[in-house]
Amino acid sequence: MELSAPQPTMSRESHLMEITAAYLSGANQPFEVTMLHLDPPKASEVLVRIAATGICASDAHTRSGRIPSPLPCVLGHEGAGVVEAVGENVTHVAVGDHVALSWMPNCGQCRHCVSGRPVLCTAAAPYLLAGTLLDGTTRLHHDSEDVFHYSFLSTFANYTVVPGASAIKIDPGVSLSVAALVGCAIMTGYGAAVNRAQVRPGSSVLVYGAGGVGLSAVMGARLSGAGKIIVIDPVESKRIEALDFGATHIFAPGDDIVDRVKELTDGFGVDYAIDAVGVPAVVGQAFDATVAGGTLVCVGVPAPEARPSFPGPNLVRDEKIVTGSLYGSSRPSTDIPKILDLYRAGLLPLDKMISATYPLNDINKAFDDMAAGRLTRGVLVLDEALAS
Ligand SMILES: [Zn+2]
Ligand SMILES: [Zn+2]
Structure with missing residues (x-):
């Protein structure tokens, strides 16, 4: 598995991209790091090259079935990376931007969004645990079978397609490992x-x-x-x-x-x-x-x-x-950059939370370590240079 040179590969028969992902075939199964196919971003979606992703108790609870979300899927909802491509109508980020990912891609127009409580967004919430993007379909495939997303993000992969509103532009000087953790915990x-x-x-x-x-x-x-x-x-x-x-x-x-x-x-x-x-x-x-x-x-x-x-x-x-x-009763698009500013100013010791890093291939060990209480936060590193 060549994770150090994560260039997208287009398959000959279509525009599907070959990606490396931790595939979860069913409840309580081990993760299988394997090749999946990823569709290009549709309108209002963004293709992101993942640099780092935290592992969270919610991922473990979904794997065990305590949190119901459709399987097979690619888990991971705490990630950061670099924009590789944008779909139509995406103007707030561009190719090359560093982004932290929000699992609440709020619409900005519903009753809760306009009243300043975007984490209650009625456009996004119904799909949060539906295993799809906002149009009710998936971009992930394993051979001929559709694979579900998780919390819109599916960050346990070297590439992912997310709703545009999930991609929050951040300062390129900040560690993408730290930025990943700001996306959830x-x-x-x-x-x-x-x-x-x-x-x-x-x-x-x-x-x-x-x-x-x-x-x-x-x-x-x-x-x-x-x-x-x-x-x-x-x-x-x-x-x-x-x-x-x-x-x-x-x-x-x-x-x-x-x-x-x-x-x-x-x-x-x-x-x-x-x-x-x-x-x-x-x-x-x-x-x-x-x-x-x-x-x-x-x-x-x-x-x-x-x-x-x-x-x-x-x-x-x-x-x-x-x-x-x-989600911290937050406004993710402004709160995530604000928290990273506080980190860079030395006011929040966010990097201290990272107790171990792993390559994607060691994801099963990372989950064992989390279950054993050995981690404050474990981080899967997909791209060493960007994650540091
Ligand atoms: Zn989480
Ligand atoms: Zn909304």
């Missing part, structure tokens, strides 16, 4: 703290989960001036790592967390709790650990049958705010 966690919770200087913040999303919430809380940042995670090495990102206190999960949090906050509870786990018992505990009038932001996506619960009287009498946050 960082945007999600940072945005939960900065956009949704709107953490205030001197406030207290409780974060459940010290993976990529949780640590990004910690970075966002720290940049916002939080005075206390308490992080809960079962893995000791992850708790210790959280201190590097701005955590002031770390605890293993347990029944005593609410008491410990209250001890640290003059008996009141935290101003903001951010749950990056998505388990009902954790959501309930986070609610109890939040001060009256405080805000609980739920980021981790629970299983479909999950029903988090709260003591009803406290919800009313304590005036607590419980809110979800999708």
Whole structure:
């Protein structure tokens, strides 16, 4: 497999491009790194040469079936690369531009887009887990069989075709490995703290989960001036790592967390709790650990049958705010470049999140390492020079 010279090859019989991709044939199957065919971009679409892509728990949950998305497919939804070709009507990026990829290609015209909440876009959301692009069809093929996309992006490949609105132009001086991570984990966690919770200087913040999303919430809380940042995670090495990102206190999960949090906050509870786990018992505990009038932001996506619960009287009498946050409640086209500017200014240590890099051929090992809790973020590198 020649990944170091990723020149597109046009097959003789059509305009299909031969690409190298991690093909997932069915639930719980290993990834097979193989040649697939990719159609050229249609109108309002962009062909991107992927330089680097993060691996995310959502990819693993889709592979296992917890997140339903059609198979066979090419997973990967946290990538960055270089524009190779653009379809008709694409004017916001050009060939050669460096781009980070957003998995919410909002339309800019629906009710939610015009009211400033593009992650709720009604044009894109129905297709997010449909396995297609925005016209309901796929550009990926394995022999004569259609292969589904994943979250519009399918970044576990050296080339991909994405909706134009997913391609966010970024400064070419920034590492495409870091830019890749901003496309999912960082945007999600940072945005939960900065956009949704709107953490205030001197406030207290409780974060459940010290993976990529949780640590990004910690970075966002720290940049916002939080005075206390308490992080809960079962893995000791992850708790210790959280201190590097701005955590002031770390605890293993347990029944005593609410008491410990209250001890640290003059008996009141935290101003903001951010749950990056998505388990009902954790959501309930986070609610109890939040001060009256405080805000609980739920980021981790629970299983479909999950029903988090709260003591009803406290919800009313304590005036607590419980809110979800999708994709950092962001405006991806402006927030992604803004976060990268903060990184380049030395205000967000985003590169510290990358704990290991792998060639695409080692994708199965990368997923094993993620499952074993060995990674803050693992990154698959498709193009060494561009990714650094
Ligand atoms: Zn993700
Ligand atoms: Zn929209």
